[in-house]
Amino acid sequence: MTLQYTEVTIDPRGVASLVLNRPEVHNAFDDLMIAELIAQLDSLAADNRVKVLVLKSNGKNFSAGADLNWMRSMAKKDYQQNLDDAAGLASLMHKLDTFPKPTLVLVQGAAFGGAVGLVACCDIALAEENASFCLSEVKIGLIPAVISPYVMRALGERQSRRYFLTAERFNATTAATLGLVHQVVSNDTLENQAEPLVQALLQNSPAAVSAAKNLLQQIYNKNINNEVIAHTTQAIAEIRxxxxxxxxxxxxxxxRKPNWL
Structure with a gap:
């Protein structure tokens, strides 16, 4: 497909960069950008060259969330059209959350609304000191519905109660305290600070990393019962x-070094 809103590169190490590229509108996303991101995630997931995915954006801000013109158009459509449209965003979040290879997100400037969902869906999140976050939906009469499972998993239910309801803007340090991002770095150093993490991921067995991601999906927030115990014992036996x-x-x-290095 012709890329309008994203850029994709894969370096010789197998590090793929998926770049939001609408800086003129602060990388706000609409239905076309969502469809493009879904297609790129599907393609990268199936590409055996890819070992790590880095999600980032061009411009001053990571993403302002939903595009205002897109939201304006959806307000004029009926319930079924809005349901179909929301399913696209839900698919994007699910595909990013379950991407079979490790994912890093690099956040500069603003990450508002649905962009917070993108951050929460990635395995590792780095943010610049000047980054700010906001679950802003209730300010305009909406709710962070589609992204809520992923954001609540990161923030926890108690903190989500506050930020879903107040739509307060919070800074990178608070985001780290809340668990939304793992590391706050100096401005304009995202790429350099991400490199040690990329290097660490590349040292590991690609199959084991993928299996570990699947393990996390399968056992998170479940009671430690016979089913979970059986799943974990089967998982380690299979990987061995x-x-x-x-x-x-x-x-x-x-x-000696393993053959994937």
Missing amino acids: VSAEGQEGLSAFLEK
């Missing part, structure tokens, strides 16, 4: 006998 599991164990015992 897998090709990369066998190679990793052999390399460790033989004190």
